[in-house]
Amino acid sequence: MENTNNILVERKESIIYQLDKNNVGNGWIGGNAPAYFDDKGELLSEIGSDYNFYLCFVNPLDKNNMISIFIPKEYENRVSKNRYPNCSLQVFEHPISIESLDSTYTEFGIVKHYISEGLFVSEEKAFETPFFIKFGGNPFLIQEEKYYYEELEKNGYDFLCQIDEDGYPSGLFHSGTSLPFGFGAVYLYAIVTEDSIKNPIVGYWQYS
Template sequence: MKNGMNILVERTDCILYYAGPGQSNEHSTGWIGGNAPEFFDDREDLIHEGNQRYYFYLSLVHPFKSESMISIFIPEDYEEYLDNNIYPNCSIKVIEHPTSTESVRDMFTNPGLIKHAISDGEISNDEKSMDQSFLIKLGGKPRLIQNTDYYFTKLTEESFSFLFQIDEDGYPETLLQDDYSYPFSFGSLYIFAKVEMNEIQNPVAGFWQFS
Protein backbone atom coordinates (compact mmCIF):
# COMPACT_ATOMS: atom_id res chain seq x y z
CA MET A 1 0.00 0.00 0.00
CA LYS A 2 1.60 3.24 -1.15
CA ASN A 3 1.97 5.50 1.90
CA GLY A 4 -0.34 3.06 3.69
CA MET A 5 1.86 2.83 6.76
CA ASN A 6 1.60 6.55 7.53
CA ILE A 7 -2.07 6.77 6.54
CA LEU A 8 -3.69 3.62 7.97
CA VAL A 9 -1.21 2.23 10.52
CA GLU A 10 0.70 5.07 12.18
CA ARG A 11 -2.05 7.51 11.04
CA THR A 12 0.24 10.53 10.98
CA ASP A 13 -0.97 11.40 7.45
CA CYS A 14 -4.28 11.26 5.64
CA ILE A 15 -5.64 11.80 2.12
CA LEU A 16 -8.09 14.63 1.50
CA TYR A 17 -10.56 14.77 -1.39
CA TYR A 18 -12.72 17.64 -2.61
CA ALA A 19 -15.75 17.91 -4.89
CA GLY A 20 -16.23 20.25 -7.82
CA PRO A 21 -18.85 20.71 -10.55
CA GLY A 22 -18.48 18.93 -13.86
CA GLN A 23 -17.86 15.47 -15.18
CA SER A 24 -15.45 12.89 -13.85
CA ASN A 25 -12.19 12.91 -15.81
CA GLU A 26 -8.57 11.81 -15.55
CA HIS A 27 -8.10 14.22 -12.62
CA SER A 28 -11.00 12.82 -10.63
CA THR A 29 -11.32 9.69 -8.52
CA GLY A 30 -15.08 9.30 -8.45
CA TRP A 31 -18.25 11.31 -8.13
CA ILE A 32 -20.99 12.30 -5.70
CA GLY A 33 -24.59 12.56 -6.87
CA GLY A 34 -25.59 11.61 -10.38
CA ASN A 35 -26.21 8.04 -11.47
CA ALA A 36 -24.78 4.95 -9.81
CA PRO A 37 -21.91 3.08 -11.50
CA GLU A 38 -22.87 0.93 -14.47
CA PHE A 39 -21.89 -2.11 -12.38
CA PHE A 40 -25.23 -1.83 -10.56
CA ASP A 41 -27.44 -1.67 -13.67
CA ASP A 42 -28.65 -5.25 -13.28
CA ARG A 43 -28.22 -5.48 -9.53
CA GLU A 44 -31.26 -3.71 -8.11
CA ASP A 45 -31.91 -6.71 -5.85
CA LEU A 46 -28.45 -6.23 -4.33
CA ILE A 47 -29.38 -2.70 -3.23
CA HIS A 48 -33.12 -2.42 -2.66
CA GLU A 49 -34.58 -4.50 0.18
CA GLY A 50 -38.29 -5.21 -0.05
CA ASN A 51 -40.11 -1.92 0.30
CA GLN A 52 -36.93 -0.13 1.38
CA ARG A 53 -35.43 1.58 -1.64
CA TYR A 54 -32.03 3.22 -1.79
CA TYR A 55 -30.43 6.25 -3.40
CA PHE A 56 -26.91 6.32 -4.80
CA TYR A 57 -24.69 8.68 -2.80
CA LEU A 58 -21.11 8.50 -4.11
CA SER A 59 -18.38 6.33 -5.61
CA LEU A 60 -14.68 6.59 -4.87
CA VAL A 61 -11.87 4.79 -6.65
CA HIS A 62 -10.15 2.61 -4.05
CA PRO A 63 -7.02 4.54 -2.98
CA PHE A 64 -4.85 1.43 -2.90
CA LYS A 65 -6.49 -0.67 -5.64
CA SER A 66 -7.19 1.27 -8.84
CA GLU A 67 -9.19 -1.65 -10.25
CA SER A 68 -11.78 -1.29 -7.46
CA MET A 69 -14.28 1.32 -6.32
CA ILE A 70 -16.23 1.82 -3.12
CA SER A 71 -19.84 2.91 -3.65
CA ILE A 72 -22.29 4.10 -1.01
CA PHE A 73 -26.09 3.92 -1.07
CA ILE A 74 -28.45 5.49 1.48
CA PRO A 75 -32.11 4.61 2.14
CA GLU A 76 -34.67 6.88 0.51
CA ASP A 77 -36.40 7.01 3.92
CA TYR A 78 -34.43 9.38 6.18
CA GLU A 79 -36.06 7.97 9.33
CA GLU A 80 -34.75 4.52 8.40
CA TYR A 81 -31.10 5.48 8.55
CA LEU A 82 -31.64 7.99 11.36
CA ASP A 83 -32.90 5.12 13.54
CA ASN A 84 -30.22 2.70 12.32
CA ASN A 85 -27.05 4.75 12.41
CA ILE A 86 -24.42 2.60 14.18
CA TYR A 87 -22.76 -0.68 13.15
CA PRO A 88 -23.88 -3.46 13.06
CA ASN A 89 -27.32 -1.91 12.53
CA CYS A 90 -26.28 0.93 10.23
CA SER A 91 -28.52 0.83 7.17
CA ILE A 92 -26.09 2.72 4.91
CA LYS A 93 -24.75 0.30 2.25
CA VAL A 94 -21.05 0.29 1.38
CA ILE A 95 -20.03 -1.93 -1.52
CA GLU A 96 -16.61 -2.56 -3.02
CA HIS A 97 -16.80 -3.50 -6.69
CA PRO A 98 -14.78 -3.39 -9.93
CA THR A 99 -14.09 0.10 -11.25
CA SER A 100 -17.02 1.20 -13.41
CA THR A 101 -18.13 4.25 -15.35
CA GLU A 102 -21.32 6.11 -14.47
CA SER A 103 -24.49 4.46 -15.75
CA VAL A 104 -26.84 6.19 -18.16
CA ARG A 105 -29.71 4.79 -16.09
CA ASP A 106 -31.12 6.81 -13.21
CA MET A 107 -32.81 4.10 -11.14
CA PHE A 108 -30.76 4.95 -8.01
CA THR A 109 -30.30 8.68 -8.59
CA ASN A 110 -30.91 10.99 -5.63
CA PRO A 111 -33.05 13.93 -6.83
CA GLY A 112 -31.56 16.14 -4.11
CA LEU A 113 -27.94 15.95 -5.32
CA ILE A 114 -26.33 17.50 -8.41
CA LYS A 115 -23.48 15.39 -9.72
CA HIS A 116 -19.99 16.62 -8.84
CA ALA A 117 -16.62 15.07 -9.56
CA ILE A 118 -14.34 14.05 -6.68
CA SER A 119 -10.78 15.33 -7.07
CA ASP A 120 -7.59 13.32 -6.86
CA GLY A 121 -6.60 12.83 -3.25
CA GLU A 122 -4.01 15.09 -1.64
CA ILE A 123 -1.81 13.80 1.17
CA SER A 124 -1.99 15.97 4.28
CA ASN A 125 -0.67 15.87 7.81
CA ASP A 126 -3.39 14.33 9.98
CA GLU A 127 -3.21 16.92 12.75
CA LYS A 128 -3.39 19.76 10.23
CA SER A 129 -6.41 18.16 8.54
CA MET A 130 -8.53 18.56 11.66
CA ASP A 131 -8.84 22.29 10.91
CA GLN A 132 -9.40 21.95 7.17
CA SER A 133 -12.55 21.69 5.09
CA PHE A 134 -12.81 18.52 2.96
CA LEU A 135 -15.40 16.26 1.38
CA ILE A 136 -13.54 13.03 2.20
CA LYS A 137 -10.76 12.29 4.63
CA LEU A 138 -9.12 8.90 4.23
CA GLY A 139 -6.90 7.49 6.93
CA GLY A 140 -5.45 9.34 9.87
CA LYS A 141 -7.91 9.72 12.72
CA PRO A 142 -11.61 10.50 12.26
CA ARG A 143 -12.74 14.05 12.91
CA LEU A 144 -15.72 13.35 15.13
CA ILE A 145 -18.79 15.47 15.82
CA GLN A 146 -19.56 13.42 18.94
CA ASN A 147 -16.60 11.69 20.54
CA THR A 148 -18.54 8.97 22.36
CA ASP A 149 -17.24 5.44 22.94
CA TYR A 150 -20.43 3.58 22.10
CA TYR A 151 -20.09 4.46 18.41
CA PHE A 152 -16.94 2.32 18.31
CA THR A 153 -17.82 -0.56 20.64
CA LYS A 154 -18.90 -3.22 18.14
CA LEU A 155 -16.47 -2.03 15.46
CA THR A 156 -13.55 -2.43 17.85
CA GLU A 157 -14.77 -5.84 19.03
CA GLU A 158 -14.76 -7.06 15.42
CA SER A 159 -11.36 -5.50 14.58
CA PHE A 160 -12.62 -2.81 12.24
CA SER A 161 -10.49 0.32 11.79
CA PHE A 162 -11.38 3.77 10.51
CA LEU A 163 -10.98 3.99 6.73
CA PHE A 164 -12.53 7.29 5.65
CA GLN A 165 -15.22 9.85 6.44
CA ILE A 166 -17.46 11.98 4.25
CA ASP A 167 -18.02 15.41 5.75
CA GLU A 168 -20.95 17.54 4.64
CA ASP A 169 -19.04 20.64 5.73
CA GLY A 170 -17.05 20.03 2.53
CA TYR A 171 -20.03 20.12 0.16
CA PRO A 172 -19.74 22.74 -2.60
CA GLU A 173 -22.64 25.21 -2.55
CA THR A 174 -23.71 23.80 -5.92
CA LEU A 175 -24.13 20.19 -4.74
CA LEU A 176 -27.63 20.36 -3.22
CA GLN A 177 -30.73 21.00 -5.29
CA ASP A 178 -32.90 23.88 -4.10
CA ASP A 179 -35.34 22.89 -1.35
CA TYR A 180 -33.46 19.67 -0.51
CA SER A 181 -31.82 18.92 2.83
CA TYR A 182 -28.35 17.58 3.57
CA PRO A 183 -28.62 13.76 3.51
CA PHE A 184 -26.79 13.54 6.86
CA SER A 185 -28.21 16.73 8.42
CA PHE A 186 -24.94 18.61 7.89
CA GLY A 187 -23.04 15.75 9.49
CA SER A 188 -20.42 13.12 8.69
CA LEU A 189 -20.53 9.47 7.61
CA TYR A 190 -17.71 7.23 8.85
CA ILE A 191 -16.56 4.15 6.90
CA PHE A 192 -14.55 1.38 8.55
CA ALA A 193 -12.75 -1.72 7.22
CA LYS A 194 -10.51 -4.61 8.20
CA VAL A 195 -7.08 -3.06 7.65
CA GLU A 196 -4.14 -5.43 7.22
CA MET A 197 -0.57 -4.47 6.33
CA ASN A 198 -1.12 -5.17 2.62
CA GLU A 199 -4.88 -5.28 2.23
CA ILE A 200 -8.13 -3.51 3.07
CA GLN A 201 -11.14 -5.80 3.36
CA ASN A 202 -14.85 -5.59 4.04
CA PRO A 203 -15.57 -1.83 4.08
CA VAL A 204 -18.71 -1.09 6.12
CA ALA A 205 -20.66 1.93 7.32
CA GLY A 206 -19.53 2.39 10.91
CA PHE A 207 -21.85 5.22 11.91
CA TRP A 208 -22.95 8.73 11.04
CA GLN A 209 -23.27 11.79 13.24
CA PHE A 210 -24.58 15.33 13.14
CA SER A 211 -24.55 18.16 15.64
Protein backbone atom coordinates in the same frame (compact mmCIF):
# COMPACT_ATOMS: atom_id res chain seq x y z
CA MET B 1 1.02 2.74 -2.49
CA GLU B 2 3.50 5.03 -0.79
CA ASN B 3 2.60 6.22 2.68
CA THR B 4 0.11 3.39 3.27
CA ASN B 5 1.75 2.55 6.58
CA ASN B 6 1.47 6.19 7.67
CA ILE B 7 -2.21 6.29 6.68
CA LEU B 8 -3.65 3.04 8.03
CA VAL B 9 -1.14 1.74 10.61
CA GLU B 10 0.66 4.63 12.25
CA ARG B 11 -2.15 6.97 11.15
CA LYS B 12 0.04 10.04 10.98
CA GLU B 13 -1.30 11.07 7.58
CA SER B 14 -4.49 10.88 5.59
CA ILE B 15 -5.66 11.52 2.03
CA ILE B 16 -8.22 14.29 1.62
CA TYR B 17 -10.57 14.79 -1.30
CA GLN B 18 -12.74 17.70 -2.39
CA LEU B 19 -15.73 18.04 -4.74
CA ASP B 20 -15.58 19.71 -8.14
CA LYS B 21 -18.43 20.26 -10.58
CA ASN B 22 -16.36 20.05 -13.76
CA ASN B 23 -13.17 18.04 -13.38
CA VAL B 24 -13.51 14.26 -13.57
CA GLY B 25 -11.46 12.67 -10.82
CA ASN B 26 -11.84 9.70 -8.49
CA GLY B 27 -15.60 9.19 -8.51
CA TRP B 28 -18.74 11.25 -8.09
CA ILE B 29 -21.62 12.22 -5.81
CA GLY B 30 -25.15 12.46 -7.17
CA GLY B 31 -25.90 11.37 -10.70
CA ASN B 32 -26.57 7.75 -11.54
CA ALA B 33 -25.04 4.73 -9.82
CA PRO B 34 -22.04 3.01 -11.45
CA ALA B 35 -22.93 0.83 -14.46
CA TYR B 36 -21.53 -2.12 -12.50
CA PHE B 37 -24.90 -2.36 -10.76
CA ASP B 38 -26.94 -2.55 -13.98
CA ASP B 39 -26.89 -6.35 -13.99
CA LYS B 40 -26.39 -6.85 -10.25
CA GLY B 41 -30.00 -6.90 -9.16
CA GLU B 42 -29.26 -9.54 -6.54
CA LEU B 43 -26.85 -7.17 -4.78
CA LEU B 44 -29.47 -4.45 -4.57
CA SER B 45 -32.49 -6.68 -4.02
CA GLU B 46 -32.16 -6.33 -0.25
CA ILE B 47 -32.29 -2.55 -0.35
CA GLY B 48 -34.72 -2.23 -3.26
CA SER B 49 -36.38 0.97 -4.36
CA ASP B 50 -36.24 2.50 -0.88
CA TYR B 51 -32.59 3.47 -1.45
CA ASN B 52 -30.77 6.11 -3.47
CA PHE B 53 -27.23 6.14 -4.79
CA TYR B 54 -25.17 8.64 -2.77
CA LEU B 55 -21.59 8.48 -4.07
CA CYS B 56 -18.72 6.33 -5.28
CA PHE B 57 -14.96 6.82 -5.16
CA VAL B 58 -11.87 4.91 -6.26
CA ASN B 59 -10.21 2.90 -3.51
CA PRO B 60 -6.78 4.58 -3.19
CA LEU B 61 -5.26 1.25 -2.10
CA ASP B 62 -6.52 -0.52 -5.22
CA LYS B 63 -7.15 1.68 -8.25
CA ASN B 64 -9.05 -1.17 -9.93
CA ASN B 65 -11.85 -0.99 -7.36
CA MET B 66 -14.42 1.54 -6.26
CA ILE B 67 -16.48 1.94 -3.12
CA SER B 68 -20.15 2.87 -3.61
CA ILE B 69 -22.61 3.98 -0.94
CA PHE B 70 -26.41 3.75 -1.10
CA ILE B 71 -28.60 5.45 1.49
CA PRO B 72 -32.26 5.12 2.50
CA LYS B 73 -34.49 7.62 0.73
CA GLU B 74 -36.25 8.53 3.96
CA TYR B 75 -34.26 10.45 6.57
CA GLU B 76 -36.06 8.62 9.36
CA ASN B 77 -34.74 5.31 8.01
CA ARG B 78 -31.23 6.71 8.17
CA VAL B 79 -31.40 8.21 11.64
CA SER B 80 -33.19 5.26 13.26
CA LYS B 81 -30.37 2.90 12.21
CA ASN B 82 -27.26 5.01 12.31
CA ARG B 83 -24.61 2.72 13.80
CA TYR B 84 -23.11 -0.78 13.72
CA PRO B 85 -24.32 -3.49 13.69
CA ASN B 86 -27.62 -2.12 12.37
CA CYS B 87 -26.53 0.81 10.23
CA SER B 88 -28.93 1.19 7.30
CA LEU B 89 -26.37 2.70 4.89
CA GLN B 90 -25.08 0.14 2.38
CA VAL B 91 -21.50 -0.07 1.06
CA PHE B 92 -20.28 -2.08 -1.92
CA GLU B 93 -16.69 -2.51 -3.09
CA HIS B 94 -16.64 -3.38 -6.78
CA PRO B 95 -14.54 -3.13 -9.97
CA ILE B 96 -14.09 0.37 -11.30
CA SER B 97 -17.03 1.44 -13.46
CA ILE B 98 -18.38 4.29 -15.53
CA GLU B 99 -21.67 5.95 -14.64
CA SER B 100 -24.81 4.05 -15.64
CA LEU B 101 -27.49 5.42 -17.96
CA ASP B 102 -30.07 3.95 -15.57
CA SER B 103 -31.52 6.45 -13.10
CA THR B 104 -33.33 3.89 -10.90
CA TYR B 105 -31.32 4.81 -7.80
CA THR B 106 -30.64 8.47 -8.61
CA GLU B 107 -31.22 11.18 -6.00
CA PHE B 108 -32.38 14.10 -8.11
CA GLY B 109 -31.93 16.63 -5.30
CA ILE B 110 -28.14 16.41 -5.70
CA VAL B 111 -26.33 18.11 -8.58
CA LYS B 112 -23.66 15.67 -9.74
CA HIS B 113 -20.14 16.66 -8.70
CA TYR B 114 -16.85 14.83 -9.13
CA ILE B 115 -14.49 13.75 -6.37
CA SER B 116 -11.03 15.24 -6.81
CA GLU B 117 -7.65 13.60 -6.90
CA GLY B 118 -6.48 12.87 -3.37
CA LEU B 119 -3.95 14.96 -1.47
CA PHE B 120 -1.66 13.45 1.18
CA VAL B 121 -1.60 15.61 4.30
CA SER B 122 -0.59 15.31 7.93
CA GLU B 123 -3.34 14.79 10.50
CA GLU B 124 -2.77 18.33 11.75
CA LYS B 125 -3.20 19.72 8.25
CA ALA B 126 -6.33 17.63 7.68
CA PHE B 127 -7.86 19.06 10.84
CA GLU B 128 -7.26 22.59 9.59
CA THR B 129 -8.44 21.97 6.00
CA PRO B 130 -12.09 21.61 4.95
CA PHE B 131 -12.50 18.31 3.10
CA PHE B 132 -15.23 16.13 1.67
CA ILE B 133 -13.54 12.74 2.19
CA LYS B 134 -10.71 11.95 4.57
CA PHE B 135 -9.19 8.51 3.93
CA GLY B 136 -7.03 7.00 6.67
CA GLY B 137 -5.60 8.71 9.71
CA ASN B 138 -8.03 9.02 12.61
CA PRO B 139 -11.71 9.93 12.59
CA PHE B 140 -12.66 13.50 13.40
CA LEU B 141 -15.79 12.86 15.43
CA ILE B 142 -18.73 15.20 15.88
CA GLN B 143 -19.88 13.26 18.95
CA GLU B 144 -17.17 11.61 21.05
CA GLU B 145 -19.26 8.85 22.64
CA LYS B 146 -17.46 5.49 22.64
CA TYR B 147 -20.62 3.51 21.92
CA TYR B 148 -20.30 4.50 18.27
CA TYR B 149 -17.07 2.56 17.72
CA GLU B 150 -16.50 0.19 20.67
CA GLU B 151 -18.28 -2.79 19.14
CA LEU B 152 -16.70 -2.19 15.75
CA GLU B 153 -13.20 -2.30 17.22
CA LYS B 154 -14.06 -5.33 19.33
CA ASN B 155 -15.00 -7.17 16.12
CA GLY B 156 -11.77 -6.30 14.32
CA TYR B 157 -12.85 -3.22 12.39
CA ASP B 158 -10.73 -0.09 12.13
CA PHE B 159 -11.49 3.37 10.83
CA LEU B 160 -11.15 3.64 7.05
CA CYS B 161 -12.49 7.03 5.98
CA GLN B 162 -15.06 9.70 6.70
CA ILE B 163 -17.34 11.70 4.43
CA ASP B 164 -17.97 15.13 5.88
CA GLU B 165 -20.93 17.32 4.95
CA ASP B 166 -18.89 20.35 5.95
CA GLY B 167 -17.09 19.77 2.63
CA TYR B 168 -20.14 20.26 0.42
CA PRO B 169 -19.64 23.11 -2.09
CA SER B 170 -22.37 25.62 -2.79
CA GLY B 171 -24.65 24.52 -5.60
CA LEU B 172 -24.47 20.81 -4.76
CA PHE B 173 -28.13 20.62 -3.76
CA HIS B 174 -31.26 21.84 -5.47
CA SER B 175 -33.20 24.48 -3.56
CA GLY B 176 -35.28 22.93 -0.79
CA THR B 177 -33.25 19.70 -0.62
CA SER B 178 -32.17 18.75 2.91
CA LEU B 179 -28.66 17.57 3.69
CA PRO B 180 -28.72 13.74 3.82
CA PHE B 181 -27.08 13.58 7.26
CA GLY B 182 -28.17 16.75 9.04
CA PHE B 183 -24.86 18.56 8.46
CA GLY B 184 -23.00 15.55 9.77
CA ALA B 185 -20.43 12.96 8.76
CA VAL B 186 -20.40 9.30 7.67
CA TYR B 187 -17.68 7.00 9.02
CA LEU B 188 -16.57 3.90 7.10
CA TYR B 189 -14.73 1.07 8.83
CA ALA B 190 -13.06 -2.06 7.44
CA ILE B 191 -10.79 -4.95 8.30
CA VAL B 192 -7.53 -3.07 7.73
CA THR B 193 -4.01 -4.34 7.04
CA GLU B 194 -0.92 -2.42 5.99
CA ASP B 195 -1.72 -2.61 2.30
CA SER B 196 -5.34 -3.70 1.89
CA ILE B 197 -8.86 -3.42 3.23
CA LYS B 198 -11.58 -6.04 3.50
CA ASN B 199 -15.31 -5.80 4.07
CA PRO B 200 -15.78 -2.01 4.14
CA ILE B 201 -18.97 -0.97 5.94
CA VAL B 202 -20.55 2.19 7.27
CA GLY B 203 -19.75 1.95 10.96
CA TYR B 204 -21.95 4.89 11.93
CA TRP B 205 -22.89 8.41 11.00
CA GLN B 206 -23.26 11.43 13.23
CA TYR B 207 -24.96 14.77 12.89
CA SER B 208 -24.41 18.12 14.52
